[in-house]
Amino acid sequence: MTFNSMQKNGLLLAAFAVIATSLVIGVQLLTEDKIEKQQQQQVLRTLNQLIPPALHDNDLYQSCRLLEDPALGTRKAQPLYRAWVDGTPTALAAEIVAPDGYSGAIHLLLAIKPNGEVLGVRTLRHKETPGLGDKIDVEKSNWIKSFAEKRIRGEDDTRWAVQRDGGMFDQFTGATITPRAVISAVKRATLKLQQQADVLFNADLPHCQEGQQ
Amino acid sequence: MNEYQHLTKQGLWDNNPALVQLLGLCPLLAVTASVTNALGLGLATLFVLVGSNITVSLVRQFVPSEIRIPVFVMVIATFVTIIQLLMNAYVFQLYQSLGIFIPLIVTNCAIIGRAEAYASKNPWQRAAFDGLAMGVGFALVLVVLGAMREIIGNGTLFDGAELLLGEWAAQLRIELFTVNYPLLLAILPPGAFIGMGFIIALKNKIDAVRSARAEKKTVTRARVTA
Numbered sequence: 001m002t003f004n005s006m007q008k009n010g011l012l013l014a015a016f017a018v019i020a021t022s023l024v025i026g027v028q029l030l031t032e033d034k035i036e037k038q039q040q041q042q043v044l045r046t047l048n049q050l051i052p053p054a055l056h057d058n059d060l061y062q063s064c065r066l067l068e069d070p071a072l073g074t075r076k077a078q079p080l081y082r083a084w085v086d087g088t089p090t091a092l093a094a095e096i097v098a099p100d101g102y103s104g105a106i107h108l109l110l111a112i113k114p115n116g117e118v119l120g121v122r123t124l125r126h127k128e129t130p131g132l133g134d135k136i137d138v139e140k141s142n143w144i145k146s147f148a149e150k151r152i153r154g155e156d157d158t159r160w161a162v163q164r165d166g167g168m169f170d171q172f173t174g175a176t177i178t179p180r181a182v183i184s185a186v187k188r189a190t191l192k193l194q195q196q197a198d199v200l201f202n203a204d205l206p207h208c209q210e211g212q213q
Numbered sequence: 214m215n216e217y218q219h220l221t222k223q224g225l226w227d228n229n230p231a232l233v234q235l236l237g238l239c240p241l242l243a244v245t246a247s248v249t250n251a252l253g254l255g256l257a258t259l260f261v262l263v264g265s266n267i268t269v270s271l272v273r274q275f276v277p278s279e280i281r282i283p284v285f286v287m288v289i290a291t292f293v294t295i296i297q298l299l300m301n302a303y304v305f306q307l308y309q310s311l312g313i314f315i316p317l318i319v320t321n322c323a324i325i326g327r328a329e330a331y332a333s334k335n336p337w338q339r340a341a342f343d344g345l346a347m348g349v350g351f352a353l354v355l356v357v358l359g360a361m362r363e364i365i366g367n368g369t370l371f372d373g374a375e376l377l378l379g380e381w382a383a384q385l386r387i388e389l390f391t392v393n394y395p396l397l398l399a400i401l402p403p404g405a406f407i408g409m410g411f412i413i414a415l416k417n418k419i420d421a422v423r424s425a426r427a428e429k430k431t432v433t434r435a436r437v438t439a
Contacts, residue, residue: 009280016284020291027295034302042305127312132401139310139373174397 042124043109047081047093050111050120055090056083065205071192073097073185074105079208081111082201089114089201092193095124098185102177103127106136110186114201116194121147121186133178143170143179152190160187217342224346230323231354231409232416237321240314241355242405246366249373251359253307254314255352257296259345262324264292266332266344273333285328286319293318306376323351354412361408364389366399 040061047060066077074097083091093111106126111119121144123136135141146169152160161167162179171179193200230236237258244250268288276284297315300308308315318324327347332340363369368390374382398404 005277005279009277012276013280013283016287020287023291024294024298027298031298031302035298035305038302038305125309132397139306139376 043079043095046109046122046124047111050093050109050122051081051083051091055085055119057085058083060093064208065203066208067094067200067205069192071188073099073189077206080200080205084201089197091119092197092200093119094189094193096185096189098181100177100181100184101126101128102133102175102181103129106178106181106185108182108185110189110193112190112193112197114197116151116190116197118147118150118152118186118190120145121182123182128178129175132172132175135172135175136178136182141172143172144182146170147186152187152194155191157187160184216339220339220343220346224343224348224350225353226350226416229350229354229416230326230347231351232413234323234326236323236326237351238409240317240321241351241358242402242409244311244314245355245359245362245405245408246400247363247373248356248359248371249307249377250311251355252352253304253311253377254318255348255355257300257311257315258318258321258324259348259352260296261289261292261318262327262348262351263341263344265289265324265328266340267337268292269328269332270335270337270340281329281333282325285325285333289324289328290319304377310373310376323347358405358408358412361412362399362404366396366404 044061051060060081060083063082065080065082067080068075068077072078072094078095078097080095081093082089083093091111091113093109096108096110098106098108104127106128107124109122109124111121113119122138123144126134126136128134128136135143138144150160150168158166159168160183162169162171162176162183164171164176165180167183169179169183224230228234231238231241240254240258244254265285265288269285272284272288293316296318297308300311300315327343331343335343360370363372368388370387370389371382371385374385378385396404399408
């Protein structure tokens with residue numbers, strides 16, 4: 001009797017699990033493309049904010065290549081976008097990671113000119129504290145725009161730090177870890193992209209779509 | 214008073230999930246830094262609550278009481294995951310600003326509380342209405358608290374409403390006053406606790422005044438909290 005009811009309950013639970021899982025899978029299949037598209041659009045919107053139309057005559061999204069370099073903040077291959085005008089390199093953009101945010105990794109998009117001048121930085125994804133660290137989000141504050149037109153003199157350029165550490169970037173009231181993480185990630189990646197700009201524009205790197213599969 | 218009026222009164226006031234049952238405080242305190250976020254999470258919770266109440270009510274005949282809790286949890290988790298995927302697909306920017314709190318709707322005890330206390334014992338129409346009333350009650354408290362904190366902390370109302378409601382809502386934004394340094398206390402979790410305390414105190418005060426007025430009528434009431 002007990003065994004029977006246990007069996008029956010087990011089967012019922014299993015049936016519920018199967019129904020619940022298939023519902024979730026169904027919705028996921030339905031929304032998958034849309035979500036993918038939203039993320040692409042977000043990156044593209046951000047790219048277009050950073051690299052104005054005057055600076056490229058190629059399709060930025062098609063120019064996406066995968067670059068594997070620890071200076072981008074992660075061991076995973078990251079998307080790299082290359083812009084040309086009439087075949088002359090004009091801008092490089094890369095998705096980079098600040099692994100040492102206050103609550104986990106901060107994903108950023110960085111664009112520079114081949115000579116190393118920063119075109120701009122935007123935050124793509126983060127989990128920083130709402131109201132404090134989330135000021136790195138351009139929706140919340142203009143802070144992230146302060147990277148535009150900045151240049152870096154080298155590894156030991158002390159201006160690339162928050163003001164509290166003697167640098168040229170504002171910190172936020174109540175949150176220093178977040179801007180520190182962003183600044184050091186941008187500094188690291190900018191140096192690398194700047195040094196390698198010539199190589200990167202000509203390198204034969206794997207396409208983004210192929211690399212992900 | 215018929216059952217539906219009774220359910221409305223219970224959900225919005227007498228047995229409000231946030232003010233009386235004090236359930237779902239984690240998301241409530243965490244996302245109410247602005248009206249937009251509060252409204253977004255309130256609507257998501259409302260949808261999950263109605264969906265889970267209907268489902269739980271429909272399957273209540275087949276589910277033996279020994280396994281009802283795991284079944285409820287699966288039902289709720291399914292709805293939350295579906296909502297999360299839909300929000301990710303259709304209100305991407307709001308999804309990003311609510312972030313971790315969407316999956317956390319699963320842990321909102323108000324939802325499993327209503328499944329257990331009401332939906333598992335009543336026909337689906339009533340269960341759906343109960344979910345609606347409780348969900349609206351919860352969302353209203355979220356919005357009030359969100360408005361308080363946004364005004365005090367940032368001097369604005371409906372900041373970022375376009376993320377939830379589309380481009381036209383950008384004009385909803387009201388700037389009451391400009392602040393150079395936001396009042397952090399209001400935006401940080403302690404501000405949420407203090408604000409919540411004031412709202413509960415206000416509700417209790419109103420209830421006290423009303424019962425004092427009606428003191429001649431002796432009414433005995435049993436309040437059931439889930």
